[in-house]
Amino acid sequence: MELVEATEGDLDALVERWYDLATSTVSYSELNELAYADASEVPDEGFREHLEDPSTTDYLVSVDGDTVGFVTLETGHRPSRARSRYLKIVNLAVDEEHRNRGYGAAVVERVRAMAGDRDCDYLTVSCEWDNDGARRFYRDAGFEPKQVT
Known part of the structure; x- marks a missing residue:
């Protein structure tokens, strides 16, 4: 498995995978309601902005040359904290047929x-x-619950 930094040519693949991920969260909260009925309606502007933003990077998850998912990472800094520099997993999705x-x-x-x-x-x-x-x-991966928003 490798992470391949996404390029402009990967925008459609990112949008489709993001839409699948976003659709899967709709049932958890009305705040997750999508404005688009289909992935083809979703503009790629958000991911296009990631290409220009040094703090956010999208990667395709690749296994033996095949894309099986994506991850969006964001770096940040909270200067008021002793542990201030962080890397955040914003999105992580593995295509359904490649899970488990x-x-x-x-x-x-x-x-x-x-x-x-x-x-x-x-x-x-x-x-x-x-x-x-x-x-x-995430708990099995070593993360600890911190807050409820």
């Missing part, structure tokens, strides 16, 4: 290494509180 093969866990381990390489103090992620599967996945 350890790719998600491998992505988290790779991202954890990237956080160390970037001299970050910690790695953070958010997920829907009622999404027991996601919470279990």
Whole structure:
């Protein structure tokens, strides 16, 4: 498994995978209601902006040359904290037909290494509180619950 930094040519693949991920969160809160009925209606502007933003990077999850998912990472700094530099997993999705093969866990381990390489103090992620599967996945990956928003 490797993470391949996304380029402009990958925008459609990112949008489609993001839409699948976003659709899966709709049932957890009315705040997750989507404005688009279909992935083809979603503009790629958000991901296009990531290409220009040094704090946000999208990666395709690649296994033997095949794309099986994506992850969006964001670096940040909270100067009022002793542990101030962080790397955040904003989005992480493995395509349904490739789940339960350890790719998600491998992505988290790779991202954890990237956080160390970037001299970050910690790695953070958010997920829907009622999404027991996601919470279990992140707990098993070593994350600890911190807050409910």
